[in-house]
Amino acid sequence: MSPIATDPATTRRLYGRRTGHKLRIGQAALVENRLPGLILPDAGTLTPQILFGDDRPLWLEIGFGRGEHMAGQARANPQVGIIGAEPFLDGVVGALIEIEEHGLTNIRLHNGDALDVLDRLPEASVDKVFLLHPDPWPKLRHARRRFVNPGPLAMVARVLKPGGEFRLGTDHPVYCRWALMQMARTADFEWLAETPADWQVRPDDWPQTRYEAKARRLGHEVWYFRYRRTGTSLTTVD
Numbered sequence: 001m002s003p004i005a006t007d008p009a010t011t012r013r014l015y016g017r018r019t020g021h022k023l024r025i026g027q028a029a030l031v032e033n034r035l036p037g038l039i040l041p042d043a044g045t046l047t048p049q050i051l052f053g054d055d056r057p058l059w060l061e062i063g064f065g066r067g068e069h070m071a072g073q074a075r076a077n078p079q080v081g082i083i084g085a086e087p088f089l090d091g092v093v094g095a096l097i098e099i100e101e102h103g104l105t106n107i108r109l110h111n112g113d114a115l116d117v118l119d120r121l122p123e124a125s126v127d128k129v130f131l132l133h134p135d136p137w138p139k140l141r142h143a144r145r146r147f148v149n150p151g152p153l154a155m156v157a158r159v160l161k162p163g164g165e166f167r168l169g170t171d172h173p174v175y176c177r178w179a180l181m182q183m184a185r186t187a188d189f190e191w192l193a194e195t196p197a198d199w200q201v202r203p204d205d206w207p208q209t210r211y212e213a214k215a216r217r218l219g220h221e222v223w224y225f226r227y228r229r230t231g232t233s234l235t236t237v238d
Helices: 025-038 048-052 068-076 089-102 114-120 140-145 150-159 173-185 210-217
Strands: 058-062 081-085 107-110 126-132 160-170 189-191 223-229
Touching (some): 025 089, 048 081, 058 068, 068 107, 114 150
Parallel strands (some): 058 081, 058 126
Antiparallel strands (some): 160 223
């Protein structure tokens, strides 16, 4: 099978519709009052100094769902600044609730495409990138919409520091196989796995998302992949 979506410019829409049910009054108030102070600036390079006022480590979560994992990481790592990108407003509301409930100050949000955030991050500026339970787009004709494709992966590799970590979680067997195939093709990442437990058991510093909890209730197997950014140039393996 030939590679799909090798050019980042061809992968600008990796999600479906952005809106869900109408927001309740309290949710709408939260968006109006809290989101403006947490949203990324409209333009310009994104650095910790600009976003948080210092040179702290920077992490990125791509598609944070309702924000459980992102908030858990923010609580456990207050010295880190986390950017969360989520195109769905319902998810942004969920993250705002987590931020309010736990008094978090080290999260910034983007209600839109994570690729736009990756475009604005400097090269080798991020220490960790998380992609947890992305939409699997299980039909082959939609495969180019999967985030784990050469174009988006090259963008992640560009912003990750050498030795930085890319974490991928999924409970969908089609996406699991696809991701393993795509990750094996790139020389930009090294799989951090030595035993089956390394991808079958959730690490202690990996907060559970509601999607994972639902998958477990349904009896699905869940896979946890950790990759290290190598120091090589951005290339793919034939």
